[in-house]
Amino acid sequence: MPPTGQPPPRRLSETTLAAVSVAIAVYLVGLILSIMGNSVSGSSALVRTLKGRLFSPWLAPAWLDLGFDHPLTYGRPEDADHLIDIRVSGGAAGPAETLRLPGTRQGERAARWRRLARRTALAAIEDAAAPLAAGVGSGAFGPLEAEDVIVRVLRRPMGPRADAPTRPLLVEAYAARMRRVDGDLQLIELGGEARQSELAPVIPPADLQDGDEEASP
Amino acid sequence: MTRTEPTEIVPLASSAAATWLNFWFRPADARPLAWVRILTGGLGLALAASYAADLDRWFGPVGMIPPATVAEWSGGGSRSLFLLATSPAGLWTLFGLLGLALLAVTVGLFTRSACLVAAILWASLLNRGPMLAGPADDCLAVLLWCLVVGPAGDHWSLDQLLRDRRGLLTPAASPWARLSLGLLRVHATAITVAVVLAQLKGDTWWDGTAAWFLAARPDSQLIDLTGLYRRSEYLTNLVTHAIVAFEIVFAGGLWFDASRWYLARAGLVAWPLVGLLAGEPLWGLAMAIFCVPAAVGER
Secondary structure, eight states: OOOOOOOOOOOOOHHHHHHHHHHHHHHHHHHHHHHHHTOTTOOOHHHHHHIIIIIHHHHTTTTOOOOOOOOSOOSOGGGSEEEEEEEETTSOOOGGGEEEESTTOOHHHHHHHHHHHHHHHHHHHTTOOHHHHHHHHHHTHHHHTOSEEEEEEEEEOOOOTTSOOOOOOOEEEEEEEEEEETTEEEEEEEEOHHHHHHHOSOOOGGGOOTTGGGGOO | OOOOOHHHHHHHHHHHHHHHHHHHHSOBOSHHHHHHHHHHHHHHHHHHHHHHTTHHHHHSTTOSSOHHHHHHHTTTOOOOGGGGOOSHHHHHHHHHHHHHHHHHHHHTSSHHHHHHHHHHHHHHHHHHOGGGOOHHHHHHHHHHHHHHHTTTTSSSSHHHHHHHHTTOOOOOOBHHHHHHHHHHHHHHHHHHHHHHHHHTTSHHHHHTOHHHHHHOOTTTOSSOOHHHHHHOHHHHHHHHHHHHHHHHHHHHHTTSHHHHHHHHHHHHHHHHHHHHHHTOHHHHHHHHHHHHHHHTTOO
């Protein structure tokens, strides 16, 4: 039979109270700096240095170096649904030669693939998508039984509220070719929205000044 | 000019110290923590399950997220036990351990150790593939670390059953329970404030169109509200402003005795609803778990 009595409340010693108080205070400073330092708006050099040197080394491995910067949406193109399309380079793009992710997956499982696609598209804006695309591309060699594939990140744009209700067509946000040649992996970035915006606007030659030629496509 | 006398500072300092000690260390009942433990374990199992089917495809020896990609993504600083798993057997052993730890958290078996193992392995899994992590994953990590601190297995657990069989007394109110509950409340506020600050940087949350953009994602939407929003701009605006208003009131109101209970109960409904609208239902549930201690009347 379970005992019915209850012992008196436990108390902590003065030393424990002091030690835990210091630990809480330090953690709270780390929490505040993490929120300030992980904002999409960027952060000051002071906050970055303090957080990076004093807090990130022990907060990041515990997955506590978080900004909780979840606006849910800003209504930007990057906030739309994204997916990954991988196909054999030069193939007929039949079902056996194409891998679409998340494909038929549902719920959080699908959301993880959408995040990977979206983060690749976001990285492409900063010209930093190559490592992600290389990983995804080389990981698709096995399932597609090919060592030369095209990785594309596709976006389903969000139309304005006033538009007629139609399922929007997919837009290519990023594309790269991944292949293995003589055992070496090669990534060739092909384009996508981020690359196209680098080319525009086209400036008429008459408007070019000295040195501008380097910047033109 | 008035000068502050040292005698005035002493009571002020002792009052601040008393408030600090009272908030963090006044012995508290651990039952609310038991609720949080059960729900966190369930959420953890659901989130871990979402990794299971694609685990090899992501993290296997020829997976799509090789260690080199993670190293470049995180600037070379990623530390994860899963990076040590170079074979499918190793990967699945670690993942199985995580599943077992989360199951042990849910049923309350060797609870504190289980929470610690689950928190370490969950953080490791997220660090292995940071580009896959979402807001619910972040919240789960925080919840698990908060549970490590407190006696979450004192009630409604297999640990309690085993203790009863051995004729041991039910543990009394504990300062560690208070510490854990305090951390939960601080994080509920911190997360909500960060979300509000992030939202208010965007025009869509001011011009009232954010609800539309949340709904206009056909692949991630759970309920199709686009038809309703198309018919009424005011409804779109109302939903957008209601989300922000709730978040602001929630973050502030948790700190007042008079409003805490009501807001926490409202949070149990409102957060899952926001999660549903945002296409992040598990994040909504995670935020609702933060509300549980105040909603069940932590003392």
